[in-house]
Amino acid sequence: MNLIESRPEVMMGKPVVAGTRITVENILERLAAGESIEGIVAEHPRLSREAVLAAIEFAGRALRADVIYPIPSHAA
DSSP: OOSEEOOTTSGGGOOEETTSOOBHHHHHHHHHTTOOHHHHHHHOTTOOHHHHHHHHHHHHHHHTSSOOOOOOOOOO
């Protein structure tokens, strides 16, 4: 079963946890902000630990594509 899906009619086609409107982007932002997987799952009863891990895996696969992502340098 695919835990991550993308459909044009759900969240404008952004990748989401299957059967929800919770985007991979939102999960990653929350993890980056310091939230734990357990905290995210506790706030969203339809999420599982496996779904959060699938979102992380999906993002990792997406970033492996042959695309250059410019990262702005911060002037000192």
